[in-house]
Amino acid sequence: MVVPGIIERQRPPRRPTKAAAVSTVETDLEVPGAARPASAAGDTGAPGAELTAARLARVGDLDVRRLLPLRQRRSVGAWCFVDHYGPASVDGVAGMQVPPHPHIGLQTVTWLIEGTVLHRDSLGSEQLIRPGQLNLMTAGRGIAHSEESPEDHDPRLHGVQLWLALPGAHRDTAPGFEHHAELPAVRLGGLDATVFAGSLAGVSSPARVFSGVVGAELSAPADARGAVPLAPAHEHVIFAAFGAAAAGRTGLQPGSLLYLPAGRESVAITARAGARLFLLGGEPLGETLLMWWNFVGRTPDDIAEAARDWATGQRFGTVTGYHGAPLAAPPLDPVRLARKARQA
Ligand code: MN
Numbered sequence: 027m028v029v030p031g032i033i034e035r036q037r038p039p040r041r042p043t044k045a046a047a048v049s050t051v052e053t054d055l056e057v058p059g060a061a062r063p064a065s066a067a068g069d070t071g072a073p074g075a076e077l078t079a080a081r082l083a084r085v086g087d088l089d090v091r092r093l094l095p096l097r098q099r100r101s102v103g104a105w106c107f108v109d110h111y112g113p114a115s116v117d118g119v120a121g122m123q124v125p126p127h128p129h130i131g132l133q134t135v136t137w138l139i140e141g142t143v144l145h146r147d148s149l150g151s152e153q154l155i156r157p158g159q160l161n162l163m164t165a166g167r168g169i170a171h172s173e174e175s176p177e178d179h180d181p182r183l184h185g186v187q188l189w190l191a192l193p194g195a196h197r198d199t200a201p202g203f204e205h206h207a208e209l210p211a212v213r214l215g216g217l218d219a220t221v222f223a224g225s226l227a228g229v230s231s232p233a234r235v236f237s238g239v240v241g242a243e244l245s246a247p248a249d250a251r252g253a254v255p256l257a258p259a260h261e262h263v264i265f266a267a268f269g270a271a272a273a274g275r276t277g278l279q280p281g282s283l284l285y286l287p288a289g290r291e292s293v294a295i296t297a298r299a300g301a302r303l304f305l306l307g308g309e310p311l312g313e314t315l316l317m318w319w320n321f322v323g324r325t326p327d328d329i330a331e332a333a334r335d336w337a338t339g340q341r342f343g344t345v346t347g348y349h350g351a352p353l354a355a356p357p358l359d360p361v362r363l364a365r366k367a368r369q370a
Contacts, residue, residue, distance in 0.1 A: 267280060
């Protein structure tokens with residue numbers, strides 16, 4: 027028997043936290059306002075440098091800062107998506123729960139500063155990742171995966187979700203998954219750099235990438251400064267995930283992204299004790315990407331075919347073990363997609 031008033035008091039408990047959504051479908055919203063030349067922030071020694079603000083989202087209990095793509099910059103090298111989430115408490119809540127969803131045309135880079143995340147994919151991979159380790163998933167022509175805080179997860183969660191676009195010659199490559207528990211590190215002045223993708227200061231990550239890139243985490247065990255060598259053929263971005271730092275005289279704090287055009291040989295970093303920064307860079311891609319939801323393609327047909335194949339259970343395989351339904355793609359608006367392709 028239903029008693030009005032009782033039902034109101036018997037509402038189910040608060041929904042579990044849904045964290046770290048990884049969808050580009052909202053990127054049409056983009057970052058308000060134009061990029062600020064970094065010189066406006068005082069770094070007169072860095073011609074062409076730009077400082078941009080993240081688009082902010084509150085997802086469950088997590089703050090998510092989307093730093094790429096930007097309207098004026100769809101990729102930096104092959105890096106085409108940068109989300110930074112947390113730090114946050116996930117004590118006693120479900121934490122990250124990203125149901126099975128598909129990808130094409132990219133590699134996903136999962137990197138944690140705090141916490142634990144469990145990856146499953148349609149190749150049958152099941153891998154727990156911890157801070158300082160790399161999960162690298164190559165979507166190629168198609169893969170599906172889920173990411174979740176395991177049941178007995180750490181009480182804190184802080185990390186980045188990055189995408190590398192596959193160059194046109196490799197975008198239909200076979201899907202794959204790599205876990206790297208150990209990654210090379212190099213000391214740069216007072217900074218510790220862990221290289222998870224590509225090469226930095228003569229140190230190379232074992233992870234398989236498909237274009238010339240660098241991806242590194244810089245940490246300051248104490249107040250520190252260091253000169254970070256850059257490949258002059260690469261463009262770069264630097265952002266702080268925690269604490270306070272500066273690149274040259276441009277202050278960096280979580281939520282802002284500094285772009286450095288190609289042509290530089292180094293950048294001087296100063297950081298307060300405990301700061302964490304990320305350096306991402308690569309050869310300018312020289313290709314026009316069309317990004318929609320979790321797909322990186324070149325044409326509206328690439329996107330429409332991937333969406334149709336996901337909806338009809340083809341191409342991407344099945345993720346087993348995740349407790350919950352797969353994500354459905356949002357409605358595809360062909361007119362809007364065509365306009366986006368023309369503007370890309
Ligand atoms: Mn994903």
